[in-house]
Amino acid sequence: MSKILAFNKDLRHKHSPASPAGRTAAEAADAAASAGDAPALPLLVSVVVPTYRRPELLGHCLAALLSQRMDPARYEIIVVDDAPDDDTRQAVSDWTTLAGERGPAITYIASRGPHGPAAARNRGWRAARGDIIAFTDDDTVPAPDWLENGVEAFDRPDVQAVWGRIVMPLEGQPTDYERDAKGLESAEFVTANCFCPRPVLEQLGGFDERFQRAWREDADLYFRLLQRPGRVVHAPQAVVTHPIRPASWGVSLSQQRKIVFDALLYKKHPQLYRQKIRAAPRWDYYLIVASLAVCAGALLAGHTMAALGAGALWLALTARFCLMRLAPTVKTASHIVEMVVTSALIPPLAVFWRLCGAIRFRVPLL
Numbered sequence: 001m002s003k004i005l006a007f008n009k010d011l012r013h014k015h016s017p018a019s020p021a022g023r024t025a026a027e028a029a030d031a032a033a034s035a036g037d038a039p040a041l042p043l044l045v046s047v048v049v050p051t052y053r054r055p056e057l058l059g060h061c062l063a064a065l066l067s068q069r070m071d072p073a074r075y076e077i078i079v080v081d082d083a084p085d086d087d088t089r090q091a092v093s094d095w096t097t098l099a100g101e102r103g104p105a106i107t108y109i110a111s112r113g114p115h116g117p118a119a120a121r122n123r124g125w126r127a128a129r130g131d132i133i134a135f136t137d138d139d140t141v142p143a144p145d146w147l148e149n150g151v152e153a154f155d156r157p158d159v160q161a162v163w164g165r166i167v168m169p170l171e172g173q174p175t176d177y178e179r180d181a182k183g184l185e186s187a188e189f190v191t192a193n194c195f196c197p198r199p200v201l202e203q204l205g206g207f208d209e210r211f212q213r214a215w216r217e218d219a220d221l222y223f224r225l226l227q228r229p230g231r232v233v234h235a236p237q238a239v240v241t242h243p244i245r246p247a248s249w250g251v252s253l254s255q256q257r258k259i260v261f262d263a264l265l266y267k268k269h270p271q272l273y274r275q276k277i278r279a280a281p282r283w284d285y286y287l288i289v290a291s292l293a294v295c296a297g298a299l300l301a302g303h304t305m306a307a308l309g310a311g312a313l314w315l316a317l318t319a320r321f322c323l324m325r326l327a328p329t330v331k332t333a334s335h336i337v338e339m340v341v342t343s344a345l346i347p348p349l350a351v352f353w354r355l356c357g358a359i360r361f362r363v364p365l366l
Contacts, residue, residue, distance in 0.1 A: 045075040045147055046128030046198075050120035051138035052082045055091035057245075058138040062095040062106070070147045072104040075134075078127055080120040084110035118207035118217040121191065125201055133201060136240055137192045140166075143239040150195045153235035160200050160230035163222075164193040164238030173330045176339060177247045184242065188276070189222035189232065193240045200225075208268075215258035216265045219277065223269040249334070252342050256349040262366050263357030281366055282354075288317045288347040318344055 047065055051058045058079070065077050081088050092108040099106060111123050125133045134150060136142060146164065153162040168182045184190060204224055211217035225232050266273045274280075291314040298307035322343035329335065351365075358365050 041071065041074055043074060043076060043130050045070070045132045045134050045151060045195075046125070046130035047075060047077045047134045047136065047147070048080065048121055048124030048128065049077065049136055049138055050080045050082055050117050050124065051088060053085065053088065054138050055087045058088065059091055059095065060141055061136065061138050062092070064141045064144075064146075066095065066099050066103055067144055068104075068142070068147045069144050070151075072099075072102060075147055076105040076107065076129060078107045078109065078124045079138075080109045080111050080124040082111050082115055082117070082120045084112070114209055116209060116212040116217075117191070117214045118211045119209045122206040122209065125198065125206060128198065130198070132195055132197055134195050135191045135193075137242070139242065139245060140192050141241040141243070142193075143241070146193075146238050146240060150235055150238035153195070153233055153238065154197075156231075158230045159233055160197065160228060161189070161222075161225050161232045162195040162235050162238070163189040163232070164195075164234075164240065165236040166190060166193050167239060167241045168244055169241065170244060174328075175335055176325050176329050177251050178244050179329055180252075181244045188234075189218060189225075191218040191221075192242055193238065194218070195235075195238075196221075196225075200228075204228075208264075210264055211261050213258045213261060216261045220265055220268060223265075223272045223276075226272065249338055250342055253345055253349060256346060256353050259350060259353045260357040260360065263354070263361040263363045266366055267361045267363045278366065282350065284317065284321065285347040285350050285354075286365075288314060288321070289351045291317065292348065318347070321347070 049058070049061060049065075062077065062079075066072075068075065079088075079092050081092075089108060089110070092106060096103075096106045096108075107127065109123055109127060111120055113119075121135060125135075132151060132154065134147060150162055150164055153159065166185050166187075168185050170178055170182055174182065184192070204221070207217050208220050211220060222232065262273075262277070265277070291310045295307050295310035295314055298304075298310060322339050325343060326336065326339050329339075354365055357363070
């Protein structure tokens with residue numbers, strides 16, 4: 001069975017090289033066993049994987065983590081279940097049994113709250129025993145040399161964090177959702193693939209748990225790292241594959257809700273937000289919503305010409321927005337209809353959630 005919260009918070013070790021490249025975890029374990037009297041190497045890395053009701057995807061991730069070329073005695077895996085259920089617990093237990101005594105230790109933590117990916121990652125790294133905390137998601141597939149290459153990037157004492165490369169395979173012309181998701185490949189410091197020494201996380205207080213959705217919590221940590229002495233380096237050789245999951249029709253509408261947390265990120269880091277997230281407000285959204293409001297108000301007041309003018313402006317701006325989304329994407333009938341409908345609804349929804357964020361976190365409209 002998997003362990004439950006078996007850890008020593010005071011344990012600290014010096015960094016040392018990972019196992020030689022090209023060996024699987026099982027081969028590394030065999031080599032360690034055959035060494036006989038050679039002293040056991042201390043635990044180096046703790047991999048934290050938050051999960052939420054996706055035992056099948058989690059299984060693919062755990063399979064890849066158990067296939068790391070690093071000596072299995074040098075790393076552990078911590079799964080934080082943000083919606084504890086029997087299926088996920090059983091999945092972790094099954095993979096723990098499969099790993100056996102020669103595999104890395106696997107710890108299952110049932111999180112009863114607070115919830116959200118930021119809180120789950122905090123539960124994970126605080127239960128960790130390794131010097132370096134590696135973060136990934138339950139729907140990723142790390143490459144066999146992911147841990148080795150991530151650890152090797154800490155080649156100088158001034159390196160305080162590392163972020164690797166994310167690959168999101170996609171064949172053919174994408175949908176708007178797929179194109180947006182694939183943008184993760186070019187993002188800086190994503191928690192699906194990053195490494196941070198435990199002392200640095202302790203000094204920062206970990207992730208800000210006010211980011212309750214999977215949105216901007218990694219940017220907040222990154223911005224706080226940038227404001228400290230030391231370097232945050234990119235390790236493109238530390239690769240995780242992040243398959244693009246299927247999404248329901250109109251998924252872009254439900255995604256607007258997470259914009260609330262842009263306001264929190266802006267409140268904490270206004271300059272970095274403008275430099276790295278969005279240089280200017282979404283004036284196109286505000287103009288679309290304003291024209292729609294003027295059109296409705298003019299109709300109610302009986303000003304037909306004013307309503308027609310405002311309505312024409314709304315239609316032109318919405319059509320422009322729709323065509324911009326459609327241009328680089330697939331042109332099936334279903335997708336075209338989806339783009340037309342969602343392009344009409346996204347601006348008012350986005351403005352609504354931006355307003356909610358501005359009120360909640362007391363910042364200007366973004």
